[in-house]
Amino acid sequence: MxxxxxxxxxxxxxxLATVDRVLNARVGVRAETRERVQAAVTRLGYVRDVAAxxxxxxxxxxxxxILPDGDNPFMHALKAHVLQVGDPATRLGGLERLAVSLDPVxxxxxxxxxxxxxxxxxxxxxxxAVVAVDAPEVEAAIGRLTARGIPxxxxxxxxxxxxxxxxxxxxxxxxxxxxxxxxRRFLSGRSGPVAVIAGSLTLRDHxxxxxxxxxxxxxxxxxxxxLPVLEGGDDPIRVETLAAKLIAExxxxxxxxxxxxxxxxxxRALSAAPERRPQAVLLHELSPHTRQALxxxxxxxVLAQDPGHIARSAVRVLRAFADGTSFDPAQERIRIDIFLKxxxxxx
Amino acid sequence: MxxxxxxxxxxxxxxLATVDRVLNARVGVRAETRERVQAAVTRLGYVRDVAAxxxxxxxxxxxxxILPDGDNPFMHALKAHVLQVGDPATRLGGLERLAVSLDPVxxxxxxxxxxxxxxxxxxxxxxxAVVAVDAPEVEAAIGRLTARGIPxxxxxxxxxxxxxxxxxxxxxxxxxxxxxxxxRRFLSGRSGPVAVIAGSLTLRDHxxxxxxxxxxxxxxxxxxxxLPVLEGGDDPIRVETLAAKLIAExxxxxxxxxxxxxxxxxxRALSAAPERRPQAVLLHELSPHTRQALxxxxxxxVLAQDPGHIARSAVRVLRAFADGTSFDPAQERIRIDIFLKxxxxxx
DNA sequence: CTGTTAGCGCGTTCAT
DNA sequence: ATGAACGCGCTAACAG
Numbered sequence: 252m253x254x255x256x257x258x259x260x261x262x263x264x265x266x267l268a269t270v271d272r273v274l275n276a277r278v279g280v281r282a283e284t285r286e287r288v289q290a291a292v293t294r295l296g297y298v299r300d301v302a303a304x305x306x307x308x309x310x311x312x313x314x315x316x317i318l319p320d321g322d323n324p325f326m327h328a329l330k331a332h333v334l335q336v337g338d339p340a341t342r343l344g345g346l347e348r349l350a351v352s353l354d355p356v357x358x359x360x361x362x363x364x365x366x367x368x369x370x371x372x373x374x375x376x377x378x379x380a381v382v383a384v385d386a387p388e389v390e391a392a393i394g395r396l397t398a399r400g401i402p403x404x405x406x407x408x409x410x411x412x413x414x415x416x417x418x419x420x421x422x423x424x425x426x427x428x429x430x431x432x433x434x435r436r437f438l439s440g441r442s443g444p445v446a447v448i449a450g451s452l453t454l455r456d457h458x459x460x461x462x463x464x465x466x467x468x469x470x471x472x473x474x475x476x477x478l479p480v481l482e483g484g485d486d487p488i489r490v491e492t493l494a495a496k497l498i499a500e501x502x503x504x505x506x507x508x509x510x511x512x513x514x515x516x517x518x519r520a521l522s523a524a525p526e527r528r529p530q531a532v533l534l535h536e537l538s539p540h541t542r543q544a545l546x547x548x549x550x551x552x553v554l555a556q557d558p559g560h561i562a563r564s565a566v567r568v569l570r571a572f573a574d575g576t577s578f579d580p581a582q583e584r585i586r587i588d589i590f591l592k593x594x595x596x597x598x
Numbered sequence: 599m600x601x602x603x604x605x606x607x608x609x610x611x612x613x614l615a616t617v618d619r620v621l622n623a624r625v626g627v628r629a630e631t632r633e634r635v636q637a638a639v640t641r642l643g644y645v646r647d648v649a650a651x652x653x654x655x656x657x658x659x660x661x662x663x664i665l666p667d668g669d670n671p672f673m674h675a676l677k678a679h680v681l682q683v684g685d686p687a688t689r690l691g692g693l694e695r696l697a698v699s700l701d702p703v704x705x706x707x708x709x710x711x712x713x714x715x716x717x718x719x720x721x722x723x724x725x726x727a728v729v730a731v732d733a734p735e736v737e738a739a740i741g742r743l744t745a746r747g748i749p750x751x752x753x754x755x756x757x758x759x760x761x762x763x764x765x766x767x768x769x770x771x772x773x774x775x776x777x778x779x780x781x782r783r784f785l786s787g788r789s790g791p792v793a794v795i796a797g798s799l800t801l802r803d804h805x806x807x808x809x810x811x812x813x814x815x816x817x818x819x820x821x822x823x824x825l826p827v828l829e830g831g832d833d834p835i836r837v838e839t840l841a842a843k844l845i846a847e848x849x850x851x852x853x854x855x856x857x858x859x860x861x862x863x864x865x866r867a868l869s870a871a872p873e874r875r876p877q878a879v880l881l882h883e884l885s886p887h888t889r890q891a892l893x894x895x896x897x898x899x900v901l902a903q904d905p906g907h908i909a910r911s912a913v914r915v916l917r918a919f920a921d922g923t924s925f926d927p928a929q930e931r932i933r934i935d936i937f938l939k940x941x942x943x944x945x
Numbered sequence: 946c947t948g949t950t951a952g953c954g955c956g957t958t959c960a961t
Numbered sequence: 962a963t964g965a966a967c968g969c970g971c972t973a974a975c976a977g
Contacts, residue, residue: 255954266964271956279962302649302695303954306969335926348649428940436898437783439877467940530786551783559928579682581906586933587941593775593814594934602970613948618972626946650970653953 254295262291274299301574311348312377312570316562317367318406319382321358323485323512324538325558326382329407332562349566361386368392378402378569380419383410385455402572404565407556408456416572419565421556421587423456427463427510429587430533433552434506435467435475437531443505444476446497450485450511460510460535475505483513491516498527506531518544525549537590545592555588601642609638621646648921658695659724659917663909664714665753666729667702670832670859671885672905673729676753679909696913708733715739725749725916727766730757732802749919751912754903755803763919766912768903768934770803774810774857776934777880780899781853782814782822784878790852791823793844797832797858807857807882822852830860838863845874853878865891872896884937892939902935 259270265288272280273288280288291297304310316333319326330353337351356367364381365388371379372395379396383389383405393413396403404417411418434445445468449457461480468475481497483490490513498504498520506529509517514534518541521528532550534541544550564583571578590596606617612635619627620635627635638644651657663680666673677700684698703714711728712735718726719742726743730736730752740760743750751764758765781792792815796804808827815822828844830837837860845851845867853876856864861881865888868875879897881888891897911930918925937943 256956257954267955268957268964269962272963275956281962284962300653300695300954303653303969304956306647306650306653306953306971307955307957309969348647425941429938432938432940437786439784439786439788441787463940559926563929579906581943581945582910584943586935586943588933589936589938589941591776591779591936593779593810594772594936596928596931596933598928603972604970614971615948615973616946619947622972628946631946647970650953651972653955654970654972656953656972 253300254297255300256297258295259288259291259297262295263287301576305348311350312573313350313352313374314378314380314566314569315352315354315371315374315376316406316565317354317356317364317371317379317381319358320355321485324540325512325536328538329558329562332559335559336562336566347570349570351566359384361388364389365392368396372396372399372401376401377573378404380404380406380565380569382406383408383413383415383455385410385453389413402569404569406561406565408454410455417565417568417583419561419568419583419585420456421585423459424463426535426554426587427460427465428467429463429589430460430508430510430554431464431467433533433589434464434508434531435471437551438475438505441505441530442473442475443503443529444478444501445506445508446478446481446501446504448481448483448490448493448497448507448509448511448517450513451482452480454511457511464508464510483511483516485512487513487516487519489513489516491520494520495523498524498529502527504529507533509534512536514538514544515540518549521549522547537595542595545590545595548592551591553590555590556585557588561585600647601644602647603644605642606635606638606644609642610634648923652695658697659920660697660699660721661725661727661913661916662699662701662718662721662723663753663912664701664703664711664718664726664728666705668705668832671887672859672883675885676905676909679906682906683909683913694917696917698913706731708735711736712739715743719743719746719748723748724920725751727751727753727912727916729753730755730760730762730802732757732800736760749916751916753908753912755801757802764912764915764930766908766915766930766932767803768932770806771810773882773901773934774807774812775814776810776936777807777855777857777901778811778814780880780936781811781855781878782818784898785822785852788852788877789820789822790850790876791825791848792853792855793825793828793848793851795828795830795837795840795854795856795858795864797860798829799827801858804858811855811857830858830863832859834860834863834866836860836863838866841867842870845871845876849874851876854880856881859883861885861891862887865896868896869894884942889942892937892942895939898938900937902937903932904935908932 256267256270260267273285354367357363361384390413393403393415397414402416404419405415407420409418452458468477481493483493494517533552535554537555541553568578603614603617607614620632701714704710708731737760740750744761749763751766752762754767756765799805815824828840830840841864880899882901884902888900915925
């Protein structure tokens with residue numbers, strides 16, 4: 252049997268209450284007594300039973316997710332996973348006494364986002380997870396939360412200067428570099444210009460992906476020629492227009508890298524003129540549309556981050572911060588997944 | 599507050615004991631009483647607090663891992679992760695009352711493996727995780743465990759016919775296909791033969807990878823020519839010999855796919871004659887050696903499965919089986935990771 | 946068949 | 962500065 256507080260108390264010759272005070276670093280214990288208890292703890296190899304402690308405290312972890320209510324498939328999937336994590340019928344929801352709530356916020360509305368952050372803070376949650384937008388208002392709001400001791404994790408798009416405790420998402424510079432590496436390899440030998448379609452360069456993650464990608468294309472013996480970046484606002488319709496024009500006007504186009512959303516438009520443009528499809532097409536995030544395009548050979552590879560992993564990881568990390576315990580960084584690292592048609596997950 | 603057994607008892611007008619009997623499907627309750635309790639449960643939306651239940655039962659989950667004590671880096675990493683999962687100081691070890699133990703078994707010794715399985719079963723564990731070897735003795739031993747109601751999960755290499763409840767590892771046919779897809783793309787346009795180095799074709803996972811790879815190379819307009827498979831016994835020294843000979847004797851060699859272990863030998867052979875390196879080199883599993891080779895440009899891509907994920911997943915799944923609860927299949931799917939030099943995890 | 950009671954390991958009053 | 966006693970939500974003896 253693992254030693255319990257009783258064993259510690261007996262070993263140290265004190266009462267349970269004193270052991271508790273020492274274990275929780277509370278005041279009102281003589282230094283000498285404290286020593287005795289600590290000695291007993293290490294001697295017996297005591298480790299606190301967190302489950303029992305939480306039961307006694309009837310603690311529950313209120314975690315708030317603030318997500319853009321945009322309509323892109325990735326955010327939809329993320330929302331679904333957050334709800335699933337909070338479902339009391341599941342392991343995390345049940346066993347781990349979580350109370351997950353979800354606040355939708357108009358997409359890219361920095362004022363609304365800052366307000367939502369402040370409001371969430373009022374409820375005194377155990378932690379807050381938010382898809383950050385790169386704006387001073389948001390940065391300040393996160394700073395206020397942090398100052399009040401509420402751990403904040405950014406999701407998908409980071410805001411390091413805000414003081415957030417954690418970022419759950421991929422390294423977007425590395426993602427861009429990865430796309431660059433694939434592009435080079437898929438185009439081996441061949442020359443011809445490469446196009447990039449972004450959502451908006453005001454988005455930090457898009458800027459980062461672009462910079463990593465451009466970096467890799469420029470380096471090495473045979474640099475690839477990068478066309479001026481197109482911005483489609485993550486909107487399928489605008490993206491389709493841009494892509495169709497691109498394909499029509501650049502006959503020797505070698506590759507396309509779409510680093511934002513709105514890929515439905517790109518896919519439509521590609522399937523409208525299959526004979527002019529460039530040799531390599533790369534895009535981000537798995538959705539029914541991108542899956543299908545990959546399976547159909549319209550797209551060569553999809554870079555992705557797993558929304559289920561992001562949701563679960565944010566919860567685990569925020570819980571750990573709330574408890575003051577540690578977590579396994581390797582487990583919480585969000586991978587840059589590369590999907591070809593052959594390693595697609597089922598479903 | 600979430601409703602508790604007390605609320606149910608009050609609502610149904612019975613005692614706690616009766617509620618407990620109904621909740622745990624124990625005998626000795628009149629059908630009519632049972633109905634009343636169940637009605638109260640659904641009316642109040644009761645869900646059992648698993649943590650409290652486990653506390654009361656002072657239940658702990660004994661999970662045994664049976665792993666080959668071979669010296670390859672992947673198995674080493676897997677072992678380390680298993681130990682970490684079992685560490686009482688971690689979340690899983692502490693909060694979740696696990697007692698993980700590790701039985702090493704001589705690599706590829708089917709008799710010893712079967713004996714270890716039988717022995718593990720004697721201890722009455724909550725679950726057993728094992729790296730299966732494709733042999734009738736092993737299959738039978740797993741069958742005996744399953745028959746006794748002990749859930750078994752195979753790790754890395756599967757044995758579906760054994761009756762194991764779960765497999766934690768990648769789909770190796772898909773992994774082979776993925777390697778094939780990368781090989782085709784990396785060799786786009788270029789022809790020339792492609793070599794495969796396996797450990798041993800008596801290993802199910804190696805056979806499966808080969809079959810998926812060969813499949814993809816053969817299909818499509820321009821089939822790639824596959825040389826006869828080389829078997830290096832997962833031994834760096836034998837692999838080095840084979841690879842060196844291959845590189846020397848096949849001047850127009852376009853690609854190499856190493857689908858087993860012993861890659862240290864392959865890497866040595868490649869760096870000994872860098873000017874004759876084929877255009878595409880693919881191999882499996884991340885290790886200090888393969889990382890370095892990737893970074894040095896000696897290897898183009900590494901396919902991998904995350905040993906940390908496998909260890910954690912096996913524990914979660916076996917616990918779920920022991921409890922008769924469900925788990926999230928998407929969370930437990932082991933991904934076929936593709937690493938280029940640009941999306942390598944840190945460390 | 947059903948109810949009472951005493952813990953599981955810990956946190957938290959309220960006394961001393 | 963320290964200790965005794967009760968309760969968190971649930972299970973398991975033992976009564977009845």
